[in-house]
Amino acid sequence: xxxxxxxxxxxxxxxxxxxxxxxxxxxxxxxxxxxxxxxxxxxxxxxxxxxxxxxxxxxxxxxxxxxxxxxxxxxxxxxxxxxxxxxxxxxxxxxxxxxxxxxxxxxxxxxxxxxxxxxxxxxxxxxxxxxxxxxxxxxxxxx
Amino acid sequence: xxxxxxxxxxxxxxxxxxxxxxxxxxxxxxxxxxxxxxxxxxxxxxxxxxxxxxxxxxxxxxxxxxxxxxxxxxxxxxxxxxxxxxxxxxxxxxxxxxxxxxxxxxxxxxxxxxxxxxxxxxxxxxxxxxxxxxxxxxxxxxx
Amino acid sequence: xxxxxxxxxxxxxxxxxxxxxxxxxxxxxxxxxxxxxxxxxxxxxxxxxxxxxxxxxxxxxxxxxxxxxxxxxxxxxxxxxxxxxxxxxxxxxxxxxxxxxxxxxxxxxxxxxxxxxxxxxxxxxxxxxxxxxxxxxxxxxxx
Numbered sequence: 001x002x003x004x005x006x007x008x009x010x011x012x013x014x015x016x017x018x019x020x021x022x023x024x025x026x027x028x029x030x031x032x033x034x035x036x037x038x039x040x041x042x043x044x045x046x047x048x049x050x051x052x053x054x055x056x057x058x059x060x061x062x063x064x065x066x067x068x069x070x071x072x073x074x075x076x077x078x079x080x081x082x083x084x085x086x087x088x089x090x091x092x093x094x095x096x097x098x099x100x101x102x103x104x105x106x107x108x109x110x111x112x113x114x115x116x117x118x119x120x121x122x123x124x125x126x127x128x129x130x131x132x133x134x135x136x137x138x139x140x141x142x143x
Numbered sequence: 144x145x146x147x148x149x150x151x152x153x154x155x156x157x158x159x160x161x162x163x164x165x166x167x168x169x170x171x172x173x174x175x176x177x178x179x180x181x182x183x184x185x186x187x188x189x190x191x192x193x194x195x196x197x198x199x200x201x202x203x204x205x206x207x208x209x210x211x212x213x214x215x216x217x218x219x220x221x222x223x224x225x226x227x228x229x230x231x232x233x234x235x236x237x238x239x240x241x242x243x244x245x246x247x248x249x250x251x252x253x254x255x256x257x258x259x260x261x262x263x264x265x266x267x268x269x270x271x272x273x274x275x276x277x278x279x280x281x282x283x284x285x286x
Numbered sequence: 287x288x289x290x291x292x293x294x295x296x297x298x299x300x301x302x303x304x305x306x307x308x309x310x311x312x313x314x315x316x317x318x319x320x321x322x323x324x325x326x327x328x329x330x331x332x333x334x335x336x337x338x339x340x341x342x343x344x345x346x347x348x349x350x351x352x353x354x355x356x357x358x359x360x361x362x363x364x365x366x367x368x369x370x371x372x373x374x375x376x377x378x379x380x381x382x383x384x385x386x387x388x389x390x391x392x393x394x395x396x397x398x399x400x401x402x403x404x405x406x407x408x409x410x411x412x413x414x415x416x417x418x419x420x421x422x423x424x425x426x427x428x429x
Contacts, residue, residue, distance in 0.1 A: 001405070003364055005293060006341075007148060007192050022343035030346070043346060045403065047362050049293050049339035053192035055149075057165035060173070060186060064282040074279060076190050078146055089271070096272030103276060117188065117279045119144070122272035128375070129382030129408035133389060136360060136403045139350040150291060150335050196335035198292075200308035203316070203329060207425040217422060219333050221289055232414070239415030246419060260331065260422045262287070265415035 001084045001125065002029060002041050003049070004099075008077040010052035015075065015110050022048040025079070028102045034091050041083070044137035058117075065115045075116040079103070082123045096122050144227045144268065145172060145184050146192070147242075151220040153195035158218065158253050165191040168222070171245045177234050184226070187280035201260075208258045218259040222246070225266045239265050287370045287411065288315060288327050289335070290385075294363040296338035301361065301396050308334040311365070314388045320377050327369070330423035344403075351401045361402040365389070368409045382408050 004025055012018065026048045032040040062072025079099065087095075099120050110116050147168055155161065169191045175183040205215025222242065230238075242263050253259050290311055298304065312334045318326040348358025365385065373381075385406050396402050 003293070003405075007146070009192070019341040019343075022341050023347065026343035026345075026347075043350075046345055047364070047403075048343045049295070049362075049364075050341040051194060051337060052340055054195055055162040055165050055193040057162075057169035057191045059169075059189055059279055059283075061166065061169075064186075065279075068282055076192075076279075078190070078192075092271040096274065100274045100276070107276065111276070111278055115279050115282065117190070117275065117277040119146075119276075120272070120274050121268070121270040123269065124271050125407070126269075126409065126412075127407040128378040128410050129406070131382065131386045131406050132403065133386070133393065133397070133405075134403040135397055136345055136351075136401050139354055139401065140345075150289075152335070194337060197338055198305040198308050198336040200305075200312035200334045202312075202332055202422055202425075204309060204312070207329075208422075211425055219335075221333070221335075235414040239417065243417045243419070250419065254419070254421055258422050258425065260333070260418065260420040262289075262419075263415070263417050264411070264413040266412065267414050269412075 001045055002081055003047050004029070004079060004081045006048065006050040006077060006079050008050065008052055009056050009058065009075050011073055012075050012077060013052060015113070016106065018050050021106055022050050024102055024106060025099060028098050029095065032095050032098060035088065040087065040091055040095060042137060043140040044134060045132070070115050073114065075110065075114060077118045079120045080123065082125050085124055092122055096120060144188055145224055146190050147172070147222060147224045149191065149193040149220060149222050151193065151195055152199050152201065152218050154216055155218050155220060156195060158256070159249065161193050164249055165193050167245055167249060168242060171241050172238065175238050175241060178231065183230065183234055183238060185280060186283040187277060188275070213258050216257065218253065218257060220261045222263045223266065224264070225268055228267055235265055239263060287331055288367055289333050290315070290365060290367045292334065292336040292363060292365050294336065294338055295342050295344065295361050297359055298361050298363060299338060301399070302392065304336050307392055308336055310388055310392060311385060314384050315381065318381050318384060321374065326373065326377055326381060328423060329426040330420060331418070356401050359400065361396065361400060363404045365406045366409065367407070368411050371410055378408055382406060
């Protein structure tokens with residue numbers, strides 16, 4: 001944890017650099033510090049994975065967009081961050097707002113060009129079993 | 144919201160028109176009205192995204208299906224709808240039954256031809272942060 | 287149910303046989319029995335689906351891995367099992383540990399070769415609507 005999974009319409013691959021968005025959002029998460037000035041997220045455990053849908057249907061399929069002078073080729077991205085339990089509500093809001101701000105900047109050119117919806121949601125995990133196998137974490141816990 | 148994500152085995156792409164299923168299910172959701180005769184879901188926020196798995200394993204891998212005279216090439220679709228909080232239990236059931244009925248119709252030819260499982264589940268979101276950036280919603284909120 | 291979805295970085299497709307991992311994990315689940323010596327999971331309802339991400343960002347992007355003498359090409363797999371409600375905590379732990387053990391064996395060669403994180407989490411479903419359409423279950427309920 002944290003795991004940020006991005007579900008999106010494949011037409012976005014022509015409009016933005018999704019790989020760069022993944023990197024940007026990972027960096028945003030890694031930069032977050034909590035009330036005690038400690039990193040919110042473990043460096044070795046921060047991941048962003050993005051998945052273009054193979055098939056999709058958005059809203060009315062394009063009619064209203066075309067009527068408004070657009071292409072009707074709606075785009076959509078759903079960013080779902082799952083983080084471990086125990087952070088404060090203030091930290092949840094801080095992380096969410098930081099991701100929101102990054103998305104506003106990143107998607108701004110797309111908003112100028114087409115009809116698009118971007119949703120950012122954070123879930124606090126409620127898993128009943130949880131284990132990590134990792135030789136990544138030790139890279140950052142040595143010193 | 145709502146977001147309906149379909150996880151499925153890629154052998155279904157040869158059996159049904161998954162793109163059409165996405166459209167059909169989006170239309171089913173857009174047609175739902177609540178106890179006050181208002182739309183259950185926002186028109187600009189209704190999305191269906193479908194993802195064929197790259198790798199998969201289903202049940203016993205095919206032995207029982209072949210023993211029953213089938214191909215053993217099992218198919219599977221998992222429809223997971225996530226909706227916002229605050230709808231009544233009656234609305235949850237109504238939406239679920241409407242999706243179920245649409246699936247029964249859509250998958251009926253597949254059920255005649257092969258062994259398949261289709262699961263429809265609705266989750267009520269428990270997100271701790273939630274924000275939407277959208278120029279889609281205003282298309283439907285003008286009047 | 288159960289549904290095990292594997293989200294992973296595509297570089298793992300060069301390192302392991304993900305299809306075989308799906309089969310192995312399905313078999314692990316099918317082999318689980320509860321306190322009453324009954325199968326934990328229905329044979330016809332056990333599914334594993336694996337999805338390589340199209341884009342991703344992991345941890346610091348590779349710097350620490352390269353500094354430690356590795357390639358910096360981090361790998362990651364997130365195994366998320368969702369099961370129905372009502373099993374005991376002991377069963378949750380048993381299933382989780384069995385999946386963990388299978389992953390330890392399966393990923394051991396990868397851990398020798400590169401920096402990788404593998405997370406196994408089990409969620410107990412909290413769905414507000416749930417229906418199964420299936421001609422798979424009857425294959426195993428005949429006798």
